[in-house]
Amino acid sequence: MRLLVVDDDKGFGTALVGALTANRHHAVLTARGTELLRTHNNYDAVILDLTLPDIDGIQLLRQLRQLDPLPVLVLTADTNERTAMRALRNGADDYMTKPPRLGELIARLERAVWRSTRTPTPTTTVTTGDVRIDLPARHLDIGGSPTQLTRTQFELLKVLTEQPGTAVSRQQLMDRVWGNAFLATSRSLDVHISALRAKLARPDLITTIRGYGYRWGPPAATQQPDRQSGVA
Numbered sequence: 001m002r003l004l005v006v007d008d009d010k011g012f013g014t015a016l017v018g019a020l021t022a023n024r025h026h027a028v029l030t031a032r033g034t035e036l037l038r039t040h041n042n043y044d045a046v047i048l049d050l051t052l053p054d055i056d057g058i059q060l061l062r063q064l065r066q067l068d069p070l071p072v073l074v075l076t077a078d079t080n081e082r083t084a085m086r087a088l089r090n091g092a093d094d095y096m097t098k099p100p101r102l103g104e105l106i107a108r109l110e111r112a113v114w115r116s117t118r119t120p121t122p123t124t125t126v127t128t129g130d131v132r133i134d135l136p137a138r139h140l141d142i143g144g145s146p147t148q149l150t151r152t153q154f155e156l157l158k159v160l161t162e163q164p165g166t167a168v169s170r171q172q173l174m175d176r177v178w179g180n181a182f183l184a185t186s187r188s189l190d191v192h193i194s195a196l197r198a199k200l201a202r203p204d205l206i207t208t209i210r211g212y213g214y215r216w217g218p219p220a221a222t223q224q225p226d227r228q229s230g231v232a
Contacts, residue, residue, distance in 0.1 A: 001025045001026070001044045001045055001109060001110070001113060002025075002026045002042065002043045002044045002045075003020060003025055003026065003027040003028070003043060003044065003045055003046070003047060003109070004027075004028050004030065004035075004036060004039070004040075004042075004043045004045075004046045004047070005017055005020075005027055005028065005029045005030070005046075005047045006030055006031070006032075006033060006035070006036050006046060006047065006048045006049060006052065006060075007029065007031065007047070007048075007049040007075070008031040008049065008051065008052055008053050009049070010029075010031070012098070013029040013031075014029060016029075016047070017029045019102050020102075020106070023102070023106060025106070028043075031052065031053060032052065032053065032054045032055075033052045033054055033055035033057070033060040034054055034055065036048070036060065036064060037060070037063060037064065037067065040064065040067060040068050040070050041068070041175075041179065043070065044070075044071070044113050045070065045071040045072070045073065045109050045112060045113050046064075046070060046071070046072045046073070047073050047075050047105075047109070048060070048061070048072050048073070048074050048075065048092070049074075049075060049076050050074060050076045050078065050083070050087065051076065051078075057074070057076075057087070058086055058087065058090050061074075061087065061090045061091040061092060062090050062091065063171075064091065065090070065091035066169045066171040066172060067171050067172060067175045068175065069116060070116075071093045071109070071112035071113050071115075071116050072091065072092050072093055072094075072112075073092070073093060073094045073095070073096065073105070073108055073109055073112060074087045074092045074094070074095045074096070075096050075097075075098060075100060075105070076095075076097060076098065077097065077098045078097070079097050093112040093115075093116075094108050094109075094111075094112055096108065124136055126161040126164065128161075128164065128205060128216070128217050129202070130142060130143045130144070131200065131202060131205065133157060133158075133161060135158055135161075138154055140154070140157070140199075142200065142201065142202075147199055147200075148199075149196070149199060150195075152177060152192050153192060153195060153196045153199065155176070155177045156173060156177055156189075156192055156193065156196055157196060159172070159173055159176045159177065160173075160206065160214060160215075160216040161216050163216075164216045164217045165215065165216070165217050165218060165219050166215065167209045167212055167213055167214070167215045168213050168214055168215065168216075169212055169213040170186060170189060170212070170213045170214075171213075172213070173189060173213060173214065174186070174188075174189055177189075177192075193206065193214060205217060
């Protein structure tokens with residue numbers, strides 16, 4: 001596994017990285033939570049302490065969950081049950097207290113990674129009204145006529161239509177399309193969304209969720225499933 005250890009205790013963190021490396025895992029140590037937000041795409045899982053010099057650990061969990069379902073095991077000296085509950089409710093996959101038993105730590109990480117890779121069969125075709133999107137073929141058809149999109153426009157469309165009727169955050173969109181929301185620019189997202197709307201010529205298909213992001217189609221609760229594609 002490729003692991004990022006986020007812990008400001010250099011002595012403990014270095015020892016843990018050494019032990020993980022000895023067990024044939026690639027582990028990197030950082031003391032800063034912003035490094036996790038910047039490089040999360042490079043890892044299979046994260047071992048996270050909640051006490052960091054640059055950001056509160058719970059806040060960091062919330063921000064990461066806007067970007068990535070990356071498995072996170074919280075490893076901290078805090079034995080308070082409320083802290084564990086807060087971490088788990090804010091996106092942690094597991095919680096352990098220091099010092100951990102290495103075998104158990106690795107087993108829990110492996111389980112979290114395995115669970116994260118169990119994804120359902122992706123939708124291949126999305127149909128909303130007279131708009132039909134063939135995702136594998138990267139083809140958009142509006143009213144029976146093909147419509148050309150740029151690579152970026154189609155990637156945005158793909159992310160938005162994965163869960164029609166569900167709001168997608170700006171951070172998630174930038175992360176999925178540009179590879180790193182922490183470094184991407186909001187202005188680029190706005191420009192491409194505007195261009196995509198113009199290509200669709202259906203102003204109600206992409207709704208802006210003020211202060212959050214965008215949604216494809218009406219809210220999920222009001223949608224009727226498409227009989228052919230299974231997606232509204």
